[in-house]
Amino acid sequence: xFKRLCxxxxxxxxxxxxxxxxxxxxxxxxxxxxxxxxxxxxVSSVDLPSFNRAAxxxxxxxxxxxxGASPSAPVYLQRFLPLRxxxxxxxxxxxxxxxxxxxxxxxxxxxxAPVHPFRNVAxxxxxxxxxxxxxxxxxxxxxxxxxxxxxxxxxxxxVFARPRVAIIPTGSELVVPGSRALRPGEAYESxxxxxxxxxERWGGLPLKQKTVQDDPGLIRDALESKIDADMIVIIGGTxxxxxxxxxxxxxxxxxxxxxxxxxxxxxxxxLGAVGRTPVICLPGYPVAALCGxxxxxxxxxxxxxxxxxxxxxxxxxLSGKIASRPGYLxxxxxxxxxxxxxxxxxxxxxxxxxxxRADGFVIVPEEREGMEAGEMVEVTLIE
Amino acid sequence: xFKRLCxxxxxxxxxxxxxxxxxxxxxxxxxxxxxxxxxxxxVSSVDLPSFNRAAxxxxxxxxxxxxGASPSAPVYLQRFLPLRxxxxxxxxxxxxxxxxxxxxxxxxxxxxAPVHPFRNVAxxxxxxxxxxxxxxxxxxxxxxxxxxxxxxxxxxxxVFARPRVAIIPTGSELVVPGSRALRPGEAYESxxxxxxxxxERWGGLPLKQKTVQDDPGLIRDALESKIDADMIVIIGGTxxxxxxxxxxxxxxxxxxxxxxxxxxxxxxxxLGAVGRTPVICLPGYPVAALCGxxxxxxxxxxxxxxxxxxxxxxxxxLSGKIASRPGYLxxxxxxxxxxxxxxxxxxxxxxxxxxxRADGFVIVPEEREGMEAGEMVEVTLIE
Numbered sequence: 001x002f003k004r005l006c007x008x009x010x011x012x013x014x015x016x017x018x019x020x021x022x023x024x025x026x027x028x029x030x031x032x033x034x035x036x037x038x039x040x041x042x043v044s045s046v047d048l049p050s051f052n053r054a055a056x057x058x059x060x061x062x063x064x065x066x067x068g069a070s071p072s073a074p075v076y077l078q079r080f081l082p083l084r085x086x087x088x089x090x091x092x093x094x095x096x097x098x099x100x101x102x103x104x105x106x107x108x109x110x111x112x113a114p115v116h117p118f119r120n121v122a123x124x125x126x127x128x129x130x131x132x133x134x135x136x137x138x139x140x141x142x143x144x145x146x147x148x149x150x151x152x153x154x155x156x157x158x159v160f161a162r163p164r165v166a167i168i169p170t171g172s173e174l175v176v177p178g179s180r181a182l183r184p185g186e187a188y189e190s191x192x193x194x195x196x197x198x199x200e201r202w203g204g205l206p207l208k209q210k211t212v213q214d215d216p217g218l219i220r221d222a223l224e225s226k227i228d229a230d231m232i233v234i235i236g237g238t239x240x241x242x243x244x245x246x247x248x249x250x251x252x253x254x255x256x257x258x259x260x261x262x263x264x265x266x267x268x269x270x271l272g273a274v275g276r277t278p279v280i281c282l283p284g285y286p287v288a289a290l291c292g293x294x295x296x297x298x299x300x301x302x303x304x305x306x307x308x309x310x311x312x313x314x315x316x317x318l319s320g321k322i323a324s325r326p327g328y329l330x331x332x333x334x335x336x337x338x339x340x341x342x343x344x345x346x347x348x349x350x351x352x353x354x355x356x357r358a359d360g361f362v363i364v365p366e367e368r369e370g371m372e373a374g375e376m377v378e379v380t381l382i383e
Numbered sequence: 384x385f386k387r388l389c390x391x392x393x394x395x396x397x398x399x400x401x402x403x404x405x406x407x408x409x410x411x412x413x414x415x416x417x418x419x420x421x422x423x424x425x426v427s428s429v430d431l432p433s434f435n436r437a438a439x440x441x442x443x444x445x446x447x448x449x450x451g452a453s454p455s456a457p458v459y460l461q462r463f464l465p466l467r468x469x470x471x472x473x474x475x476x477x478x479x480x481x482x483x484x485x486x487x488x489x490x491x492x493x494x495x496a497p498v499h500p501f502r503n504v505a506x507x508x509x510x511x512x513x514x515x516x517x518x519x520x521x522x523x524x525x526x527x528x529x530x531x532x533x534x535x536x537x538x539x540x541x542v543f544a545r546p547r548v549a550i551i552p553t554g555s556e557l558v559v560p561g562s563r564a565l566r567p568g569e570a571y572e573s574x575x576x577x578x579x580x581x582x583e584r585w586g587g588l589p590l591k592q593k594t595v596q597d598d599p600g601l602i603r604d605a606l607e608s609k610i611d612a613d614m615i616v617i618i619g620g621t622x623x624x625x626x627x628x629x630x631x632x633x634x635x636x637x638x639x640x641x642x643x644x645x646x647x648x649x650x651x652x653x654l655g656a657v658g659r660t661p662v663i664c665l666p667g668y669p670v671a672a673l674c675g676x677x678x679x680x681x682x683x684x685x686x687x688x689x690x691x692x693x694x695x696x697x698x699x700x701l702s703g704k705i706a707s708r709p710g711y712l713x714x715x716x717x718x719x720x721x722x723x724x725x726x727x728x729x730x731x732x733x734x735x736x737x738x739x740r741a742d743g744f745v746i747v748p749e750e751r752e753g754m755e756a757g758e759m760v761e762v763t764l765i766e
């Protein structure tokens with residue numbers, strides 16, 4: 001039995017208190033900086049454009065000399081210069097007359113419409129001026145942002161480092177997938193791979209470790225050897241059985257903050273720290289592990305990485321009733337069928353095929369006892 | 384002037400007609416197959432679990448022998464076996480009694496509650512049976528799906544190849560970012576980098592080419608040298624000026640399907656093919672290039688890659704009026720402030736800083752002339 005069950009909200013708060021956004025940074029070539037977070041305000045050291053630039057194909061002119069021009073009373077210019085879009089408007093000129101408002105008559109330009117100064121000209125620094133803050137610290141660089149940095153002449157960007165997340169699968173029954181046939185009582189290791197792929201997707205650098213046997217000494221060694229990581233995710237052996245050593249080892253080697261959370265599936269989740277490194281202990285049941293990844297690993301990782309919580313969500317209408325245990329945060333898998341969310345009812349946290357069929361989750365709050373068919377719900381999409 | 388302007392819808396249809404989903408496939412290690420699309424139904428070759436598995440810590444028993452057990456009238460068993468969750472229930476036993484319903488009395492087990500056959504047992508094949516279709520062809524593999532394949536003992540997954548997309552920046556004025564200071568009339572190449580990053584993000588394999596000068600022969604060589612790609616994106620030189628060679632070269636080297644589209648920004652976009660390879664010609668103005676990437680490159684690439692259109696969207700209330708040109712599909716950059724979308728008004732397609740400030744786009748349909756403040760709109764988020 002768990003000594004004291006913690007609510008999901010309190011558990012997450014305790015965890016996030018231990019997660020300080022990383023301070024170390026790295027300088028990356030632009031193409032590798034996409035998706036990364038700027039570690040300081042980005043100030044332009046140049047003007048964009050860096051010269052007065054023609055915004056149209058046409059002729060550079062002096063605006064004052066076109067005053068009063070019209071089709072019935074054209075103006076004739078001797079000083080002009082043919083330009084294409086993007087070319088520099090040289091000193092001595094201050095506007096561009098469009099092709100349709102002009103005609104070359106030998107060495108003379110006929111202009112049939114007046115232009116104001118800087119008409120059809122992108123002026124120096126009009127888009128971005130030297131000294132402008134282009135992006136603030138904490139901005140996540142998207143492809144057009146990277147393109148903007150390139151347009152400013154940058155080759156590199158300085159960004160926050162990715163959190164290094166050690167992933168430690170535990171369980172004497174685990175076998176490397178495909179290495180050999182299973183004997184009774186064995187299973188292929190799969191949770192560590194799932195955690196690795198999500199950590200990568202959520203902005204971390206996964207450090208996947210070899211599977212550790214159910215042995216307190218080996219588990220302690222594995223935890224302590226990764227004390228320099230920014231976070232440790234250890235999977236399996238988190239319940240209250242005789243061989244569930246992980247929470248006890250964590251309490252000995254560091255600190256056990258939470259063991260047992262009112263969340264379904266995922267009750268045997270534990271949270272703590274080794275030294276200053278936060279540790280998340282996920283249950284070995286794959287669906288419970290998945291829920292723990294979403295509820296705890298994701299927000300902790302996003303905080304370490306200076307990333308906002310951009311959980312992909314949609315709205316849908318429940319096509320069937322959901323049962324849930326009051327007092328527990330319940331995570332119910334659903335399949336989306338058009339605008340409807342169909343609950344996937346299964347007996348337990350071990351049923352992997354239920355996730356294969358699910359498009360997302362509905363989260364039933366602790367104070368509710370299930371949800372009715374026809375209710376509009378928020379669906380968290382499985383990324 | 385453009386000879387004939389095409390609507391965005393018709394243009395996209397013509398393009399998609401030329402894009403056949405790829406047929407070639409590749410066999411990848413599981414960890415590399417995440418995000419990829421299965422090229423056939425995935426049928427399980429094993430049962431999961433592969434043995435009758437204890438779903439609880441407790442004792443394996445014969446269910447029939449527990450009949451009638453209660454706290455006041457316990458049953459005493461000689462044949463039983465202590466088991467932990469996940470262990471095999473051996474032949475001769477068919478149920479597991481929970482720890483709380485039992486007690487060891489020397490070599491005898493006291494049972495205080497009856498169990499039905501297979502109570503607390505995950506039966507062979509209960510989750511997935513040999514021969515079950517686990518995922519259908521076309522399924523995109525998410526991390527828990529990869530974990531499921533690992534749990535089935537797979538090491539590899541066979542998926543559709545990623546579309547190879549050649550990206551050809553053109554423009555004699557373009558300079559490699561950071562290589563040297565700009566002279567008047569020059570600009571750093573940035574659109575090609577933006578296209579490269581989006582192609583990668585949208586499931587393609589970008590093949591970024593060197594920048595090509597404004598020279599019909601060189602442009603033709605560049606197009607023809609990439610005829611073996613699955614798609615070509617060529618950027619710049621697509622308008623109707625004297626030096627805008629790209630559409631003319633495309634017409635000569637292959638087929639020009641569309642030149643000039645009623646979309647703002649992005650009117651000087653062209654579409655065609657070289658051999659059987661679809662070609663998208665994007666304008667060199669960066670905001671127009673970005674719009675062309677979203678409107679044309681993205682759906683074409685997703686179709687080639689067997690991927691659904693999963694455009695990230697949100698809803699918001701317009702905080703200001705939007706002006707748009709009737710008859711044109713208008714793409715208006717907006718900044719999200721809570722539940723409000725604030726239009727970013729700028730003079731043109733050349734203003735990169737407007738994208739830096741934008742979180743997404745509002746698309747104003749052709750038949751509308753702007754939108755009013757207070758309207759609820761769909762916002763396409765800039766990924």
